[in-house]
Structures are given as C-alpha cells and as structure tokens.
Amino acid sequence: MKKVFLLLCTLFCLFPALTQNTSGEDLWWKRNNLRVIQMNLPSYEAATINADSIVADLISFSANTLLINAGGIMAFYPTKLDFHYTNPFMKNNVLGEVIRKCHEKDIRVIVRFDFSRVHESIFKSHPDWCYLSPKGERIINTDMYVVSINAPYVQEKAFKIIEEVIDMFPIDGIFLNMPGYQVNNPYEGKYHGIDQNDFDKKSFAAYSGGKVLPTDENKADPLFQKYLEFKKHSVEDWSERLHRLVKAKNEQIAICTYSDKFVDIIRHESQSMTTLPYWPYSASDNVGNAINSFPNHIISNASIQQISFQSRYNAVEPQEVQIRLYENIANGSGLDMSMMGDMRGYEDERNYAVLKKVYSFHKKHEPYFGKYKSIAKVAVIAPGAWPNGDPMQEYRGIQLMLREAHIPFDIIEDGQIENLAEKMKGYKLLILPEITYLKPEAIQILKDASKGGTNLIATNRTLFDSPETLLDLFGAKIENKDNNGAGNYLVPDNKTIFKSFAGQKMLFWKFNLGLYDLSGADQRLLPVLAKGRPGPPEIIGGHEPTGYYAMGIKNHEKSKAIILPENIGKIYYLHGYQEHKNILLDAINYVLPEASQTLQTNAPARVETILKEFAKNTVSNKDRHASEGMILHLINLTGFSGNTYFEPLPIYNLKFTIKSDKKPSKVFALTSDKPVKFNWKNGTINLEIDKLDGFEGVVMEW
Known part of the structure; x- marks a missing residue:
C-alpha cells in the first residue's frame, strides 16, 4: 500500500493531533505499550470466527490489542443503514462477542474501516458516489467500486457508519484503511488518473474560485498545484470532522491511520520488497522517521505478513519478521502484526513461534520499552514518510552507511522541519540526501542551525530549486545537475580528510555525478577525472582532470557545510562498495569526529x-x-x-x-x-x- 499512501501523507498539514483530554483520565494509548495483532478478515471468515478462540489466541501470543474488521467496504455487524453493504457471511453478534470477551481479558479492540470502496449494489443505486477517470472508467475490484472522497458516501455516510458502530459497541479505537484520494488500483498496479466525479468538479470549483478540475498530474501546471492544495484542504477538513465526531462520543476512542493530523496513533507498515535490494531496516526506518518527526504521537509499525497483494496466503520469512519486531521496540514503537484472517487454520503459520517469542519478551520487559529519548547528535532528513524512486535509494544508502558504522542518528521527515525548529538546532550534523525541495521556513531553520553550529552535508540534487540557498550554505552553483557519471573517476586527494583510502588513487563512479561550480566553497575535493578511452586493455586510459570536483566544503563561523553533488547514497545502496561509504564517513569524521565516538x-x-x-x-x-x-x-x-x-x-x-x-x-x-x-x-x-x-x-x- 506504500504507493497508495505516499501522496496522502504529503497532503496533510503536519502538526500534532488536536486531541484534548478534558476529563483528566489517562488516554489508554499514551502508555505506548501496544502489542497489536490485526486480523484482516476475508468476508467468508466471518462465518467461522469464534470469539473464544480469538481471545485464547491473543492471550497465547501476549497481545494486548486486537484490530479487526467492522465496516466500510462491508459490515461485519448487523447494520441498520441501507447504504452499508452487509457481509453475507456475517454472524449477528460475533463482533460484539469478540469485543466483550476481549475486554474481559483486558485486551483493547480497534475496529477497521475502509471507505475507499462500495459494493456493486451500492454503486448501482448511487453511481454518482464513485470514482470516474478522465477516460470515463471506474476503478473496480471484482464487485467493489472505488468511491470519490468529495461525494456523499465519504462526506456524509461514512460518519453515519462510524457513529453506528460507536453507539453499538464499546470500542477502544478506529483504524482507517486507505484514506484519501484514490487514483490507482493498487491491487492490480494500474494508474487511472485524477478523479472527474461531478462532486469533485463542483468542490474544486468552489475552492478555487471557479477553476476547472485538471485531468493531468503536471507539477509545472499552476492549476495542478491548486488542485494539490484543494486535496490537502479536503482531506484535512474530513479528518477534523471525524475527530470531532469521535471525541464527542468518547475521547478514549483512539483514531489510527497513516497520517498525523487529528490522529492519535500513526500507523506505518513494514512490507515485503518486490525489487532488490531488500531493505532489512524497514522498521527502524519507519519508526525512526515517525517518532522523531511527530514526537507527540504514538507510532505503531505493522509487520505485514503477506508477500504481496497477489500472494496474500504466503507470509514473509520468520527471520525478517523477527528483525522488524525487534527494530520496532528498539526504536520506540510497540509491536504490530497484520495477517489475513484469524489465527486458526492460517495458511502459513511459520511466523507464529517468532511472534510468540517477541511479544512475550516485550510483555515481560515492558518497563524498558516505549519511553525513550534519543542521544543522537546526527539527523538524516527523510524525503517524506513513504519515499520512492531516486530519493528513496539515496536516503536508504546514507542510512545504510551510518548503521553499518554504528553511528547513532535520528530521522526527520523533510516536511516537518518547520515544526521542529529547536530540535533541528540541537543536532551537530544534519544530512540531506536528495532533499530536492524544502519550504522557505525550513530553509531558514537550516540556515539558523548552521549559524548556531550545526554542520550540514547535502548529497546529489538537494535544494536544486533554491540556487540562492546552495550558494549561501555550500558555495555551490549548478551547471549540470543531471550528468551520467558512468566511467568517471574521483580522486581522494586530501589525505588529511580522506584517511580510508590507503593504496587507492581512483574511485569509480556510476549514476548521477553533478557538475557544479564550487568556486564559492572554501575547499574543493575529489577531483573528477574524465571518462577516458573505452576499449580493450591496450588502449584504455586518458582519465584527465575535468576541472570539476565531487565535494565542496564551505566554512561558516561555527560550522561547516559539505556538498556532494552525486548519488553517493544510491551507489552504495545498490552496489555496496566500501569506497563510496568511506567518502561519507571520512567527511563526517572531518566535521564531527564525536559522531563515531558516541x-x-x-x-x-x-x-x-x-x-x-x-x-x-x-x-x-x-x-x-x-x-x-x-x-x-x-x-x-x-x-x-x-x-x-x-x-x-x-x-x-x-x-x-x-x-x-x-x-x-x-x-x-x-x-x-x-x-x-x-x-x-x-x-x-x-x-x-x-x-x-x-x-x-x-x-x-x-
């Protein structure tokens, strides 16, 4: 679901949730001791689930929170609402029994809603509630139709469904799956385009002063930029109304989803990878990003058992799950596992022993988890909550270098810098891997931090759209930010800085190698050699200096700023040659020796x-x-x-x-x-x- 939530997570105005505890009673999730098991129930399992066996399994696995289906796509309870499709396999009182018996054993119950789709029967009665592509197509999964967020189903009926569940059952929380705008069919990997539903057109016109809804996602188009503002506004408005409804009913009901605003528990997901290299630090990455970027929230990072949407009945390897769960608790999250169906008759039980071991370990040693303070003096800026593409590879490569070198560091989401000004100034080194855009407020915080003594390291195309910032902070001017460096070499020329290259005079390169004018820097290092003569051994050579450098250092009054205008993170993430890691580690050791001494x-x-x-x-x-x-x-x-x-x-x-x-x-x-x-x-x-x-x-x- 990573692609589904990537855009959503960028649309929220990023500041802490507005939950107010007016009664003075402790909010249960604030203990940050969650041990969640999510049972994603296929419709047919509603006929066989049993409250006693579910509770027995939760106790056996040391879980203290159950996440289970309630409504949206289909009702797993006897709904009285004619616009809420009832699961045909549903047993009348099973959800109520599950909740009652969980509570008898002090197990919290969060119920799952998914308002992204409606059943075909609802679509036939209300086709105007559903998504319509620029080509007039619907997004359909078998007999489920994707809805439009601005149509009455989401804007009105969803609140009625949630209200009905809250009134019927003493739930402890609600979880919203796949919230926000839907333009993809993630289950089939197909993009359909900007929703052209009439309600979306009218809502956008009202917001924009009569403008016509765009049909293309063109970031250079001012109309599309206005549409992005509109999406952010509409998602925030819906979330705020939901927050008011839920907290008016019961402030002890936690709101959980993948964003931060008007939310109590931010959920993230460690999923299996579909492309190499695999990323064993997924949970550390997810939790570290969220817990440092949103310090007033509880984070719950789910280990997703399924291999893929097409392979839901196979779980990932037990050792991968073990790493995820230990990384969760080591970084300050609780435990969270999501599976298909309940635990009886599960199609792939290989992970059960690991789950039991880690969950019971957390329960036994609960006092030593969940109330942490970072000791890190280094922070890596993350390109969003769900990074992808080149920025993701650059970001992960930088993380990999630091983790392998055992250098403690925090992760801060790029969109949160402006909300964490004092925290940012407290770091002694900030690393920006391919952070291509920052708001003016965030840039000013970087400048203030630099003046106060915080060192900076920026890689690849970081801040390419702010030339004045590149010149001010790094003494750099872009001549060509997109230059294929395959065949070029770098020379680790300054042995007082580059201490890791005994016996090595030339470092090969691949991927992007930006050509920057670094005459404004105080030091220019890593001379770039030309590609030379390709061919058989008899004719190779000719790697002459180009006049460009792959590293610049600008001295500020109390700090230094280093720019590496190349894919140094990506090349290490994909190929793992130590020489590229050592460039960064030597640079860190030069500006902040204590980073490796903690x-x-x-x-x-x-x-x-x-x-x-x-x-x-x-x-x-x-x-x-x-x-x-x-x-x-x-x-x-x-x-x-x-x-x-x-x-x-x-x-x-x-x-x-x-x-x-x-x-x-x-x-x-x-x-x-x-x-x-x-x-x-x-x-x-x-x-x-x-x-x-x-x-x-x-x-x-x-």
Whole structure:
C-alpha cells in the first residue's frame, strides 16, 4: 500500500493531533505499550470466527490489542443503514462477542474501516458516489467500486457508519484503511488518473474560485498545484470532522491511520520488497522517521505478513519478521502484526513461534520499552514518510552507511522541519540526501542551525530549486545537475580528510555525478577525472582532470557545510562498495569526529546498534520523563544475505565503549536477566557481551 499512501501523507498539514483530554483520565494509548495483532478478515471468515478462540489466541501470543474488521467496504455487524453493504457471511453478534470477551481479558479492540470502496449494489443505486477517470472508467475490484472522497458516501455516510458502530459497541479505537484520494488500483498496479466525479468538479470549483478540475498530474501546471492544495484542504477538513465526531462520543476512542493530523496513533507498515535490494531496516526506518518527526504521537509499525497483494496466503520469512519486531521496540514503537484472517487454520503459520517469542519478551520487559529519548547528535532528513524512486535509494544508502558504522542518528521527515525548529538546532550534523525541495521556513531553520553550529552535508540534487540557498550554505552553483557519471573517476586527494583510502588513487563512479561550480566553497575535493578511452586493455586510459570536483566544503563561523553533488547514497545502496561509504564517513569524521565516538564497538556491520536513554514505562512512573539510564539494543542481521533471510549467526565476545557522563549502578542483559560486567572511567562505559543470538537489550541503569 506504500504507493497508495505516499501522496496522502504529503497532503496533510503536519502538526500534532488536536486531541484534548478534558476529563483528566489517562488516554489508554499514551502508555505506548501496544502489542497489536490485526486480523484482516476475508468476508467468508466471518462465518467461522469464534470469539473464544480469538481471545485464547491473543492471550497465547501476549497481545494486548486486537484490530479487526467492522465496516466500510462491508459490515461485519448487523447494520441498520441501507447504504452499508452487509457481509453475507456475517454472524449477528460475533463482533460484539469478540469485543466483550476481549475486554474481559483486558485486551483493547480497534475496529477497521475502509471507505475507499462500495459494493456493486451500492454503486448501482448511487453511481454518482464513485470514482470516474478522465477516460470515463471506474476503478473496480471484482464487485467493489472505488468511491470519490468529495461525494456523499465519504462526506456524509461514512460518519453515519462510524457513529453506528460507536453507539453499538464499546470500542477502544478506529483504524482507517486507505484514506484519501484514490487514483490507482493498487491491487492490480494500474494508474487511472485524477478523479472527474461531478462532486469533485463542483468542490474544486468552489475552492478555487471557479477553476476547472485538471485531468493531468503536471507539477509545472499552476492549476495542478491548486488542485494539490484543494486535496490537502479536503482531506484535512474530513479528518477534523471525524475527530470531532469521535471525541464527542468518547475521547478514549483512539483514531489510527497513516497520517498525523487529528490522529492519535500513526500507523506505518513494514512490507515485503518486490525489487532488490531488500531493505532489512524497514522498521527502524519507519519508526525512526515517525517518532522523531511527530514526537507527540504514538507510532505503531505493522509487520505485514503477506508477500504481496497477489500472494496474500504466503507470509514473509520468520527471520525478517523477527528483525522488524525487534527494530520496532528498539526504536520506540510497540509491536504490530497484520495477517489475513484469524489465527486458526492460517495458511502459513511459520511466523507464529517468532511472534510468540517477541511479544512475550516485550510483555515481560515492558518497563524498558516505549519511553525513550534519543542521544543522537546526527539527523538524516527523510524525503517524506513513504519515499520512492531516486530519493528513496539515496536516503536508504546514507542510512545504510551510518548503521553499518554504528553511528547513532535520528530521522526527520523533510516536511516537518518547520515544526521542529529547536530540535533541528540541537543536532551537530544534519544530512540531506536528495532533499530536492524544502519550504522557505525550513530553509531558514537550516540556515539558523548552521549559524548556531550545526554542520550540514547535502548529497546529489538537494535544494536544486533554491540556487540562492546552495550558494549561501555550500558555495555551490549548478551547471549540470543531471550528468551520467558512468566511467568517471574521483580522486581522494586530501589525505588529511580522506584517511580510508590507503593504496587507492581512483574511485569509480556510476549514476548521477553533478557538475557544479564550487568556486564559492572554501575547499574543493575529489577531483573528477574524465571518462577516458573505452576499449580493450591496450588502449584504455586518458582519465584527465575535468576541472570539476565531487565535494565542496564551505566554512561558516561555527560550522561547516559539505556538498556532494552525486548519488553517493544510491551507489552504495545498490552496489555496496566500501569506497563510496568511506567518502561519507571520512567527511563526517572531518566535521564531527564525536559522531563515531558516541558508541564504539567491534561488532560486525550487520549488527544493528540502537542506543537510547529511557525512563521506566510503568503506570506509577507515567509522569516521569527524566532519564533513568540507557539501553543498547543489538539486532543481529547476519542472517540477511541480500535476497533472503536465514537464522542469524551467533556472535561472540562483543565489546562496547559508550559515552556516558553518569556511572551506571547496574548493567544487565534483558534476554537472560543476568548482570553484564562493566567498568566506567573518564566518562565512558566499557562492557562486553559474551554471545549475541538474534537480539539483546543491554540495560544500564543510573
């Protein structure tokens, strides 16, 4: 569903939800201790599900929250609304029984709504409620028709459906699946175009002062830009009205979906990849992005069991699921798993043992999860919540370099910079991988941070549409931002900066290699050599200096700004040559040596290290925010081969040196509950782990 939500997530005005707790009663989700199991029920399973077995399974798996179907596409309860199609397999009281029996065992129930489609019978009565493409086509999945967000079904009837469910059942939350504008059929991978429904045309005309709804998604067209504003406005308006309705009914009902505004729980998804290379850091990426970009929200990142929309009955590999779940809790989310159907008679049960293990582990050690504070002095700016294309590859490549080097870092979504001004100024290094556009307010925050002592590193086409910013911050002018660098070489010429290239004089290149005038920078490094003569060994050579450089450094009063106008992240993400990673790591070490000194270890690159400060997450400790210690999460990714997942290899005799102004009173391992030998001297904690299997959490209490 990543493509479906990519546009939606950019449409929301990004600031914290407006939930107000006027009663003074604690909002249940604020504990941030979710252990969610989502049962995505096919219609026919409504005939066989049993409340007792569902509750027994949830207890067996240590889950404390169930997410289950209620309505929208079809009602899984006895609806009285004639515009709400009833699941023909539905048993009258099963949803009510599930909710009642879950509550008896202190299990919360979030119910799922999907208002993206209506049944054919509803379409035949109200065709004007449904999507219409510029070619006059509908988006249809068997007998379900995609609706128009501005038509009465979404604008009026959806609220009636939600209200009916709230009035009938004591639910704890609502989850909105596939909200917003639908222009794709994600189940078939087909794009259909801007919705031309009459209600959309009238709504857009009213918003724009009589303009005609565009038919092409052309970013250069002012009319399309106005349409994007209109979509943002209409989605926000609908979300705000939903928020008012739900909270008027019961402020203890959590609203959960994939965006942030008027929402209590932001949901994200770790999904299987359809293209190589696979991304084993999906959960760390998703949770790290959301939890730092939206600090006033609870994040729940779902491990999606299915391999694809066409392969729903096969689950991804157990070791991939294990990595996702451990990354969730290590970064500050709870646990969340989404499956097709209920747990009885499931078509692929290979992940059950992993789910039981990690969920029970989280339950047992719950006080050490969910109340974290970052220690990172480095932040990577993310190109949105659901990155794709070149920006995604550049962004992931930069992450990969830092994770393999065990450098702690936060992730901040590009659209949230303007809402996190003070937080941004607190970092000592900001890395911008292919961040091609920032609002003027965000650019000013970068400039202010630079003046205050924050170093900057920008890669590839970052800020190409703001030439004055490139010149001011980096001393750079673009001559050609899109230049195929295949066949060029870079020279790591300055040995005081490039200390990782003993025995290597030329670094090959591929993908984009921007040609920038860096005469405004204080240092120009990595001279670019020409492509030379292609052919047999007898005639090769001719790699002469071009006069261009692949790196520039501009000195500011209290900081430095480095520009690397090339796909340095993408080339490492796709090919993994250490020389390209070392360019960035040497640059970081030059401007911020302490980045690599916060955590030092002999652990292999495939051991993910996540270091956080924590306060104990208990009911009695709910108002405490001061740090009570640090916790080092170790996630063993040695079983990841690049295109599959195996059992991780055990790793022995791991050593860690951690910067800490405080001496721990005790250090112990969560998996064994046994003490870990350590010493503290000159502001550093030194400790050793005898053996690492799949995961370890090392707690250092003050």
